[in-house]
Amino acid sequence: MLLGPGDDAAVLKAPDGRVVVSTDLLIEGRHFRRDWSSGYDIGRKAAAQNLSDIVAMGADPTALVVGLGLPADVGADWVDALTDGFRDECDLVGATVAGGDIARSETVVLGVTALGDLGGRTPVTRSGARPGDVVAVAGRLGHAAAGLALFGAGVTGGSPDLVSLLEAHRRPRPPYPCGPGAALLGATAMLDVSDGLLQDLGHVADASGVAVELDAAALPVPEALSAAARELGADPLEWVLTGGDDHALAATFPPEVRLPAEWTRVGAVTRGRGVRVDGQTWTTGGWDHFRA
Amino acid sequence: MLLGPGDDAAVLKAPDGRVVVSTDLLIEGRHFRRDWSSGYDIGRKAAAQNLSDIVAMGADPTALVVGLGLPADVGADWVDALTDGFRDECDLVGATVAGGDIARSETVVLGVTALGDLGGRTPVTRSGARPGDVVAVAGRLGHAAAGLALFGAGVTGGSPDLVSLLEAHRRPRPPYPCGPGAALLGATAMLDVSDGLLQDLGHVADASGVAVELDAAALPVPEALSAAARELGADPLEWVLTGGDDHALAATFPPEVRLPAEWTRVGAVTRGRGVRVDGQTWTTGGWDHFRA
Numbered sequence: 001m002l003l004g005p006g007d008d009a010a011v012l013k014a015p016d017g018r019v020v021v022s023t024d025l026l027i028e029g030r031h032f033r034r035d036w037s038s039g040y041d042i043g044r045k046a047a048a049q050n051l052s053d054i055v056a057m058g059a060d061p062t063a064l065v066v067g068l069g070l071p072a073d074v075g076a077d078w079v080d081a082l083t084d085g086f087r088d089e090c091d092l093v094g095a096t097v098a099g100g101d102i103a104r105s106e107t108v109v110l111g112v113t114a115l116g117d118l119g120g121r122t123p124v125t126r127s128g129a130r131p132g133d134v135v136a137v138a139g140r141l142g143h144a145a146a147g148l149a150l151f152g153a154g155v156t157g158g159s160p161d162l163v164s165l166l167e168a169h170r171r172p173r174p175p176y177p178c179g180p181g182a183a184l185l186g187a188t189a190m191l192d193v194s195d196g197l198l199q200d201l202g203h204v205a206d207a208s209g210v211a212v213e214l215d216a217a218a219l220p221v222p223e224a225l226s227a228a229a230r231e232l233g234a235d236p237l238e239w240v241l242t243g244g245d246d247h248a249l250a251a252t253f254p255p256e257v258r259l260p261a262e263w264t265r266v267g268a269v270t271r272g273r274g275v276r277v278d279g280q281t282w283t284t285g286g287w288d289h290f291r292a
Numbered sequence: 293m294l295l296g297p298g299d300d301a302a303v304l305k306a307p308d309g310r311v312v313v314s315t316d317l318l319i320e321g322r323h324f325r326r327d328w329s330s331g332y333d334i335g336r337k338a339a340a341q342n343l344s345d346i347v348a349m350g351a352d353p354t355a356l357v358v359g360l361g362l363p364a365d366v367g368a369d370w371v372d373a374l375t376d377g378f379r380d381e382c383d384l385v386g387a388t389v390a391g392g393d394i395a396r397s398e399t400v401v402l403g404v405t406a407l408g409d410l411g412g413r414t415p416v417t418r419s420g421a422r423p424g425d426v427v428a429v430a431g432r433l434g435h436a437a438a439g440l441a442l443f444g445a446g447v448t449g450g451s452p453d454l455v456s457l458l459e460a461h462r463r464p465r466p467p468y469p470c471g472p473g474a475a476l477l478g479a480t481a482m483l484d485v486s487d488g489l490l491q492d493l494g495h496v497a498d499a500s501g502v503a504v505e506l507d508a509a510a511l512p513v514p515e516a517l518s519a520a521a522r523e524l525g526a527d528p529l530e531w532v533l534t535g536g537d538d539h540a541l542a543a544t545f546p547p548e549v550r551l552p553a554e555w556t557r558v559g560a561v562t563r564g565r566g567v568r569v570d571g572q573t574w575t576t577g578g579w580d581h582f583r584a
Contacts, residue, residue: 109401
């Protein structure tokens with residue numbers, strides 16, 4: 001950061017000569033609840049969500065700027081905790097909070113913009129997947145969705161497995177280094193799984209003009225998800241396939257690429273369109289655009 | 293723009309190797325009213341406010357990204373008009389809307405982030421003013437404040453003078469080229485007048501460790517402001533000194549600089565602290581921090 005907060009604008013290094021930028025608006029009650037998450041956790045999550053968009057392009061995050069809308073009932077302690085959350089999440093990737101704006105609002109509103117540097121790499125878009133590519137994921141899938149389902153059912157504690165999922169809802173752990181790493185490995189397409197694996201791979205399939213075939217047995221379903229599914233009478237695979245908010249990365253790679261351990265191969269790119277699981281269109285869960 | 297909307301992030305050129313970034317959060321009812329301004333005007337104004345922060349650093353705006361919170365009652369026509377407003381204001385400076393995010397919210401919320409390129413110039417901050425510098429302004433002062441006062445008094449039309457002020461409230465006209473121009477002229481400090489000339493020059497005085505002496509007779513008070521002041525029984529000079537939202541630029545220059553016609557010399561930088569008008573601390577209008 002060359003010039004930080006306190007002027008009309010911040011000045012950041014952009015050594016690549018290109019800058020990657022993404023913005024998200026997070027609204028209390030819709031994207032977070034102050035009774036389920038602390039200010040610190042909300043800061044961590046809001047930062048993570050945006051930093052993840054940057055690494056999903058194959059770039060290194062450099063900075064966040066934050067517009068903060070605050071109701072009168074929010075105290076300075078809460079804002080300090082939020083700020084600490086932003087800072088600590090940024091520290092994970094070497095980014096800084098370069099500036100912001102505060103306004104009065106009815107509910108807490110966060111307008112978060114992340115910037116990143118490509119370090120000479122080609123950005124990895126959604127549109128480069130080719131038939132024959134392998135499909136792989138890095139990071140957790142379905143954990144945040146299971147945690148949200150537990151909160152929704154009134155489960156706010158319990159076994160370490162359940163607590164880990166509640167925590168996953170509060171605070172995602174995106175696999176940050178895997179984004180630039182995938183660009184270096186030659187990923188043909190990549191995105192941040194924020195709407196659920198099926199929906200997000202649908203974006204890759206649409207943008208690339210290909211089909212994606214997933215192998216259900218290859219999808220990671222750890223015991224914590226199974227335990228939560230038993231608790232709630234749910235199907236853990238549905239969380240894995242349709243849950244967002246973990247900010248895993250999904251990418252396609254040429255078949256000859258040797259994937260590091262952080263990546264799990266979960267399927268293949270074929271000719272055609274849409275996303276199928278074990279050859280079937282996934283119909284549970286109400287995702288209309290997967291019913292066609 | 294190298295990669296536009298539709299992926300996890302946009303990719304923009306940053307040929308200077310540095311990027312200038314500023315963000316603002318605009319909340320319905322606080323920063324704009326849908327009954328006083330059209331969607332198009334709100335888009336123009338939200339864009340102008342952020343583009344102005346970029347030129348106030350001496351940079352050329354390159355792009356905006358916009359997070360848009362929308363209540364259910366807002367129709368597609370309004371959003372289209374807003375988008376047109378953003379685009380048309382960006383067109384004035386050669387910038388583009390590179391991406392965004394839409395969320396459901398209770399009231400309209402705009403999280404706007406602007407990016408810019410310095411083109412090799414040194415950023416002009418608030419902290420470089422030196423005793424002996426001249427103080428100059430470019431753009432309009434007090435017009436938007438007078439327009440807001442007219443709206444507040446129920447005046448929504450009338451003489452061309454009054455209409456021009458109502459219009460100034462709806463749609464600022466920042467003097468965009470004067471920002472990079474001032475950097476080339478050797479401005480020692482500069483900012484976007486968004487909180488009122490006195491308050492904003494107070495920021496320059498504080499950051500630079502100097503005093504600012506304004507000459508009231510040099511401040512531009514066009515007939516439109518006088519006409520509105522007669523209509524409302526107000527003091528036009530107060531609008532000029534304390535009104536924000538026109539997004540004029542205020543800057544300090546070494547005394548030997550020959551200022552182009554766009555800049556009006558309104559005062560001088562001296563040793564000391566604070567901002568005075570004709571040697572007096574301005575006490576009308578309730579600006580506490582100018583009463584000391």
